[in-house]
Amino acid sequence: MKKLFLLAAFVIGAGLYNQAEAQTISDNALGLRFGGGDGVGAEVSYQRALGMDNNRLEVDFGWRNNSDFDAVKLTGLYQWVWNIEGGFNWYAGVGAGLLSVNAEDYYDDDDGTYLFVAGDIGIEYSFDIPLMLSLDFRPEFGFFSDNDVLNEFAPDIALGVRYQF
Structure with a gap:
């Protein structure tokens, strides 16, 4: 009986420990992603944790x-998140997106809707208050466009500011 009790305590303790370690990211985060490069500039950004493995979905609208x-x-990006230490995490992800452009006279060749694939790698810091800052690099590769510029590699570096809840 004593062995069974100790085994049960060990299994429950190990489960609680793993659960505590897995909760290094918030369930939800909403904020802005201030990008540059060939992007659209600032984007509204939402992150949603998925499961117990520190994975999440990020959706950005700009x-x-x-x-x-x-x-x-x-x-839309699927991200894997790894804890570094003391509120710092680093993450990497993959995803895809849609870009719709309505250009003025000089840029008429850019009109249309385009698909792209994207990667993402970055670092973030979660404060003791529900605030998170991040810095990431997102390479994007456009395709299905008649415009050679939109079919090329487009790097995007951005600062993110998000409220966690």
């Missing part, structure tokens, strides 16, 4: 409206 072109961009 738009740009200026004198040269109007653009709407939707990106």
Whole structure:
């Protein structure tokens, strides 16, 4: 009986320990991703934790409206997250997206809707308050476009600011 009790305590303790270790990312995070490069600029960003393995889904929605072109961009990424130490995590992911461009006269060749695939690698810091800052690199590869510029590699480096809940 004593051995059975100790075995049960060990199994429960190990399960609680693994569960505590797996909760290094928040269930939800909502904020802004301030990107550059050939992107649309700032994007509204939402992250949702998936399961117990520190994996998550990130969905970003961005738009740009200026004198040269109007653009709407939707990106979805699956990310793997690893804890470093003291509130720091690093992550990597893959995904795809859709870009719709309505260009002015000079950029008429850019009009249309395009698909792209993306990678993602970055580092983030979660504060003791429900705030997270991140810095990531997202290479994007466009395809199915008549425009050679949109079919090429487009690097994007961004700073993310998100509220965790």
